[in-house]
Amino acid sequence: MSNWHTTGGQLDPLKVRAAYPILATTPGGRPLHYLDSAATAQRPKAVVDAVSNFLLTANANPHRGAYTLGEDATTAYENARARTAAFLGVPAEELVMLGSATEALNLVARSWGRANLSRGDVVVVTEAEHHANLIPWQQVTREADADLEFIPVDDTTGEILWDRLEGLLKLRPKIVAVGHVSNVLGSAAPLAQIAPQIHAAGGLLAVDGCQAVANIPVNITATGADFYAFSAHKMGALFSGGGLWARAHLLHEMNPIETGGDMIREVRLRDATFAEGTQKFEAGTPDASGTVALAAACDFIDELGREQIHAHEVRMLERVLRELPDALPDARILGPRDVKDRIGLVSFSSDLVHAHDLATILDRRGVAIRAGHHCAMPLHEQLELSATARVSVAPYTTDEDLDALFDGLRDARMIFAR
Amino acid sequence: MGGMDGLYRQQILEHHRSPHNFGQLANPSVSVDGRNPSCGDLITMQLQLDAEGRITDVAFSGRGCAISQASASLLTDELRGRRAEEITELGSPYVMELLGVEVGPSRIHCALLGLETTQKAIATWRNKA
Numbered sequence: 001m002s003n004w005h006t007t008g009g010q011l012d013p014l015k016v017r018a019a020y021p022i023l024a025t026t027p028g029g030r031p032l033h034y035l036d037s038a039a040t041a042q043r044p045k046a047v048v049d050a051v052s053n054f055l056l057t058a059n060a061n062p063h064r065g066a067y068t069l070g071e072d073a074t075t076a077y078e079n080a081r082a083r084t085a086a087f088l089g090v091p092a093e094e095l096v097m098l099g100s101a102t103e104a105l106n107l108v109a110r111s112w113g114r115a116n117l118s119r120g121d122v123v124v125v126t127e128a129e130h131h132a133n134l135i136p137w138q139q140v141t142r143e144a145d146a147d148l149e150f151i152p153v154d155d156t157t158g159e160i161l162w163d164r165l166e167g168l169l170k171l172r173p174k175i176v177a178v179g180h181v182s183n184v185l186g187s188a189a190p191l192a193q194i195a196p197q198i199h200a201a202g203g204l205l206a207v208d209g210c211q212a213v214a215n216i217p218v219n220i221t222a223t224g225a226d227f228y229a230f231s232a233h234k235m236g237a238l239f240s241g242g243g244l245w246a247r248a249h250l251l252h253e254m255n256p257i258e259t260g261g262d263m264i265r266e267v268r269l270r271d272a273t274f275a276e277g278t279q280k281f282e283a284g285t286p287d288a289s290g291t292v293a294l295a296a297a298c299d300f301i302d303e304l305g306r307e308q309i310h311a312h313e314v315r316m317l318e319r320v321l322r323e324l325p326d327a328l329p330d331a332r333i334l335g336p337r338d339v340k341d342r343i344g345l346v347s348f349s350s351d352l353v354h355a356h357d358l359a360t361i362l363d364r365r366g367v368a369i370r371a372g373h374h375c376a377m378p379l380h381e382q383l384e385l386s387a388t389a390r391v392s393v394a395p396y397t398t399d400e401d402l403d404a405l406f407d408g409l410r411d412a413r414m415i416f417a418r
Numbered sequence: 419m420g421g422m423d424g425l426y427r428q429q430i431l432e433h434h435r436s437p438h439n440f441g442q443l444a445n446p447s448v449s450v451d452g453r454n455p456s457c458g459d460l461i462t463m464q465l466q467l468d469a470e471g472r473i474t475d476v477a478f479s480g481r482g483c484a485i486s487q488a489s490a491s492l493l494t495d496e497l498r499g500r501r502a503e504e505i506t507e508l509g510s511p512y513v514m515e516l517l518g519v520e521v522g523p524s525r526i527h528c529a530l531l532g533l534e535t536t537q538k539a540i541a542t543w544r545n546k547a
Contacts, residue, residue, distance in 0.1 A: 354483035356457055360525060373458055386458030386481055415426045
């Protein structure tokens with residue numbers, strides 16, 4: 001642990017930075033202050049090395065070659081799945097490796113949803129959902145003539161009004177699909193509390209875990225979810241990659257939505273039978289190198305320590321919440337006020353400086369933030385905002401990064417107030 | 419820092435703060451909304467055209483970043499008296515010339531929203547005629 005920690009056991013971001021070669025680069029001739037990890041995390045060298053090592057020493061098509069190298073590739077792929085499953089606290093046999101969290105959520109909606117939703121059935125999501133956990137449900141409820149209902153948000157802060165779920169459960173929804181951590185608000189869904197309520201009302205709980213898995217310890221089994229989707233690149237692995245965990249009986253009942261090689265048991269000219277378990281949903285050559293990268297990302301996150309990462313991020317966010325109003329007095333901060341209720345990010349808007357102008361001005365100091373609707377247009381509509389600026393932190397975020405952020409915000413204020 | 423002061427130089431900020439031709443026409447020949455889906459920038463462009471297809475009056479309204487609103491404002495100053503077909507031929511070099519600065523790829527869609535909405539308005543007006 002001492003490689004990345006202070007003698008007191010806290011994460012030392014200056015040490016951690018050394019693990020991420022990109023943070024020493026100077027895009028546009030400026031030092032990089034990367035505050036957009038919620039969009040995609042930077043990759044530690046350990047992840048890139050693991051991919052490189054696999055491709056240079058163990059590369060073959062998994063599940064096919066009856067030769068030693070092919071077996072090595074299969075072992076590497078399945079070990080990587082097992083490592084990821086252990087990281088998330090679920091059995092490897094229930095973890096489907098896919099191309100992205102988007103693919104995972106589409107699989108739930110299009111496989112489970114199409115088979116289980118019919119006219120008049122109810123699906124519940126929140127008004128704050130990422131488009132990836134909204135549009136698949138729009139599509140499948142429209143096809144099935146089912147109803148899509150929403151847990152509303154507070155018009156001012158955008159906070160999700162979880163106490164409204166109870167009323168919606170009277171409609172006996174077949175499924176409730178929510179983000180574990182909102183990618184705009186930074187708030188966590190009270191999964192342990194809502195899962196039993198949803199189950200008691202006869203429904204299932206699907207969770208989009210993209211913004212949670214890299215920032216806090218996540219044990220999927222403990223969340224009470226029935227489906228849990230996550231993305232590899234937000235954990236520091238590759239862009240391609242993500243997964244879906246589902247309860248074994250759900251996986252057993254679900255039909256594949258993609259068919260082809262590797263997911264079959266027997267194929268005849270006019271029909272086919274499918275493989276059992278996760279393989280049924282993994283048509284085509286599996287992304288062995290991407291999964292190896294994901295396992296390496298899990299290893300690295302555990303080396304840093306998920307509790308320590310979270311504690312470090314809370315320290316960084318505390319400072320953002322405290323100093324943002326000084327740097328940009330008219331900033332309207334979305335999401336919970338209390339940093340204890342916040343994970344990984346702070347979004348805000350300003351009437352003085354539009355989010356896009358802010359991002360452009362910050363870029364001049366090498367500060368990279370996200371500006372826009374962050375794939376949550378309905379939430380922004382509810383708040384009557386066209387765009388917000390989002391600062392997100394990571395284990396490698398330093399006080400220098402935040403200094404540059406606040407200096408950039410003061411630049412923006414000077415430019416627009418003159 | 420020089421390039422940035424170019425993009426956010428005084429003239430652009432003034433057009434952003436006090437846009438020209440901002441508001442509604444009493445009786446526009448055509449009124450069209452333009453939106454930047456990735457940013458949420460919004461512009462409503464209203465044109466008054468005479469029988470020969472000459473723009474006689476213009477107004478716009480909208481919300482969004484300084485670049486989208488200022489470039490729309492700068493553009494509206496140039497539209498009166500011009501023929502519709504002249505406007506349809508304009509592209510990003512013209513808008514850059516109006517702004518007096520090169521706009522990078524991440525912001526070019528903001529800069530072009532005003533022109534593209536005007537061109538959409540002209541196409542709509544033609545289809546109505």
